[in-house]
Amino acid sequence: MSAVGGDEQLENLKSFTKKYGSSMITGILIALIAFFGWEYWQKKNLAASQMQTAKVQQLMDDANTNPGDAYGKLIETADKIYKEAPDSAQAIQTQLVMAKLAYDKQDYAAAEKALKKVENSKVDDAGLVHVVKLRLAYSQLAQKKYDAALKTLDAVTDPAFKATADEARGDIYVAKNETENAKKAYQSAWDALIERKEERQILQIKLESVGVLVEDPEIERPIIDTAVEATE
Structure with a gap:
């Protein structure tokens, strides 16, 4: 940049400052700093999120390749992922994997x-939290904790999960x-x-x-009757 060009830009800046005031210039600078700071924060968190997702994927791969005692081998890794970001989607995914491994070996x-x-994650994904609550209710059912399971289901309030x-x-x-009560619940579903x-x-x-025999508008007769007729 030439000296002349630099002097010209300086004069333009002085003219702009005189016309609009120094407070506006300060505001613009603060806004720019805030923008670039936010952009940096987003990139940093995106990178961290991608790293956490990679860890969850590795956990899932390990669970698939070591089906025997995967729970015992992976619990330390799962807890580490959870502790690093307890309110993240990755933390929930990790615990869902561990819950399935435990459920498969009947350790409800x-x-x-x-x-x-x-269960009470603050992650910005209500659907994922509802999935946790539904799985939790079934793990409680398996232990005959009936009242606890019903209470867990009371917290599933999203209409998309009503039937489930x-x-x-x-x-x-x-x-x-x-x-x-079972008839009423099934009928509602x-x-x-x-x-x-x-x-x-x-x-x-x-x-x-x-x-309860229900008529399905897309099936001419109840599925059990159809199955019996097919075997005659």
């Missing part, structure tokens, strides 16, 4: 413990031998699935197991 208490770590939560309630009531036109054959079987 360990599954519940893993899920409770992230009601079906889980039905399963709990069946385990408690509360047939009437059925109505929601009919409205959303989602897969429901398993739920139809559950309803029939508690004495």
